[in-house]
Amino acid sequence: MTIKYQIQLLWQNMVTTRWRNNLTNSQMPRSNVTKSFVKENGLTVFTILGVLVGGSVGLLLKNNTGPWTPREIMYVSFPGELFLRMLKCLIVPLLVSSITSAIGSLDLSMSGKIATRAIVYYFITTVCAVILGIMLVTAIKPGKVGEKDLIDEIITEDVEKNTKVLTPDTLMDLVRNMFTDNIVQTTMYQYRTELSLPKNNTDPNLPLELYVIKGKQKEGSNVLGLVMFSIVLGTTIGRMREKGKILQDFFECLSDAMMIITSWVIWLSPIGVGFLITGKILEMKSLGMVVQQLGWYFLTVMLGLFLHGFGTIAVLFFLGTRKLPYRFVAKLSQVLATAFGTGSSSATMPVTIKCLDGMGIDPRVTRFVIPVGATINMDGTALYEAVAALFIAQYRKVYYSFGTIVAVSITATAASIGAAGIPQAGLVTMVMVLDTVGLPAKDVSLIIAVDWLLDRFRTTINVMCDSLGTILVNHLSKNDISKIDRHHAHDPHELEELGTSNGGDFKE
């Protein structure tokens, strides 16, 4: 799609929206207004209903029927699983084509400006989230107040494997994954250092530094590597100008095709999200017991997520745009419900892009800022990692100094960047934060019982922060973008005639 064509489309959209709005305000009869509301927001309403119905049915079945076998739970979760698979299948092609085409369509200095704004926003919000988490966990002291003896859960195989690594290994794996050595492999595997006991040595107390280092390819797309590669490819295509046009058109077209598929898959969200939640509730241990044991910890994380999402982010958003974010948050309900249902920022990414497109955000900003945010910006996860590590330290009565708190802030930030946008990935990267407090990695088992639920909430906040960040970056970049558009248009007055001289500022 050429820029000129995109501008024409934007104009057509604006005209139709303006016409529709005028009609709604003055001429439409009441019943038509309701109908038009249901038509425009029906899917969102049904998705939210899906979350509520799925949750209630899950609780009802759990409390009134006998224990469910894993096979029965698998049957119940099946429709949700299919929905998740469809979304996940879009991640790699959408991520690569969106980032590449977005950067390819901007010139280098413009992509640099957008990238800098996005990274600064991501960094500030993550650091604020960690600091808030630390303040709350220090003030509430959930590890000391009201906690009964915690039960060590049996930790999953994935977490178990990750417990045998050192912090430098995790950090270096993060960097290794950024610089992939095989782009095809990157779509399916990530690099992971594993430590094993040297041959003929069975000493369980052998320090980890003396273990044998092995590089393994772990299943799961290396999203960080794909993001980096797409940024480089997009920049190159942009620099090749006419010669690179064929590739630019290809990636633009692929991105558009993925968005069309997304608009089909999205119709399944009410059912998919509902069944996913019912299945998860059936899997859960007795809620009463869990709340009794981990109640304060749960409340601390929830309070932190709430204050961060609706306080810190709202303030930053207001400072940048002079507008409060709540109306935008309401418009993002579909996205937030999908994030809650899937527990995955990456799987929600197609829905997020679609929704922001509908809100009038410049596609070149959305297609760059959202995939990067879904990969590296996880404020909810960062906050949770800091709270969880200090909660376990309090519970284990491990003394921690101010220096340790600073170290926790740094590792929690790194752990959130390194966490994949998949369910409960934060639990895995938390090993590094625990190591900072001098706690054994297997202590993550103490908080596993509530992790699936907290994961839903932190994913929702992760996705909300990415979306509001995109709206903010779009707002801050509007003048630069319109300058570029004017520069690209053959006739400099053409854009003004088309009415896009606002640089694609968002609709409220």
Ligand code: ASP
């Ligand atoms: N599930 C989260 C996400 O996808 C990551 C995590 O905190 O575990 O954003």
